[in-house]
Amino acid sequence: MDVFEVIRNRRSVRTFDGTPLRAQDAQRILDFANAAENPYQLPIDWVLLDAKTTGLSSPVIVGADTFLAGKLQRVPCAEEAFGYAFESVVLYAASIGVGTTWIAGTMDRAAFEKAVGLSDSEFMPCITPLGYPADKMSLRETLMRKGVKADTRLSFGEVFFDASFSRPLTPETAGKLLPMLEAVRLAPSAVNKQPWRVVVSGDRVHFFEKRNKRRSGDTWDVQKVDLGIALCHFALAAMECGIPITFEREDPALSCNEDTFYIATYRLG
Ligand SMILES: Cc1cc2nc3c(=O)[nH]c(=O)nc-3n(C[C@H](O)[C@H](O)[C@H](O)COP(=O)(O)O)c2cc1C
Secondary structure (H helix, E strand, O other): OOHHHHHOOOOOOOOOOOOOHHHHHHHHHHHHHHOOOOOOOOOOOEEEEEEEOOOOOOOHHHHEEEEEEEEOOOOOOHHHHHHHHHHHHHHHHHOOOOOOOOOOOOOHHHHHHHOOOOOOEEEEOOOEEEEEOOOOOOOHOOOOOOOOOOOOOOOOOHHEEEOOOOEEEOOOOOOHHHHHHHHHHOOOOHHOOHHHHHHHHOOOEEEEEEEEOOOOOOOOHHHHHHHHHHHHHHHHHHHHHHHOOOEEOOOHHHOOOOEEEEEEEEEEO
């Protein structure tokens, strides 16, 4: 697949044409998911769910008969690992003409968790419908997209920085990183919040999470899933450009706002 083309053309699909997911497409997606890697090397269990036999549905999804869910152990960095792997599956599905929508909120979570046989030590951050996009979006989908400004993204200088958070990076100064950063900028995120902030410092590209909500108790953080998605887009784009990168987790201790948290780094080379 041409990664840049798929990233540019992917969008959340909430209105499907009602054609059942072809067995061959279901198998290709499941095979891809089972082979998908993540830089945290956490194993993920993938489950295809038949909407008709399980009675599962999402109030925002119309015309899809299959859902894909993933579950993994509740361990540190599980959200980022899940985000990375699930997004690689979402992009693969898009490349073979299958529509998806990341869903963390608009579902009967208890019913889906039961259907995937979730154990106490596991969690299932998100699911997606799988199917073929309808020609026309439902009114609800159109309104939802307007509500979260789904067709827009923050500007380059709002999310990318040059050595410190006080210096925005520009497309002109991004050099060979430009296509990789643009791939990050276009990524999907929960409520389209785009919580990724990236500081480029020498040969290192540091990823941070700008958290919108304070976390409470042991609840998981959906915005860390978004950061996993951003890491995935960067890595796939780097691969496409033939630029070798190495994953690291070494907090550069940059000065930043208290709502901003270090996630991970890609070293060039
Ligand atoms: C982690 C995550 C969770 C999401 N949860 C939901 C959801 O519960 N319901 C929904 O309709 N869309 C959900 N979305 C889709 C986003 O609203 C969507 O990706 C964003 O608005 C950008 O639109 P686009 O995907 O069409 O580019 C989620 C996206 C992500 C990445």
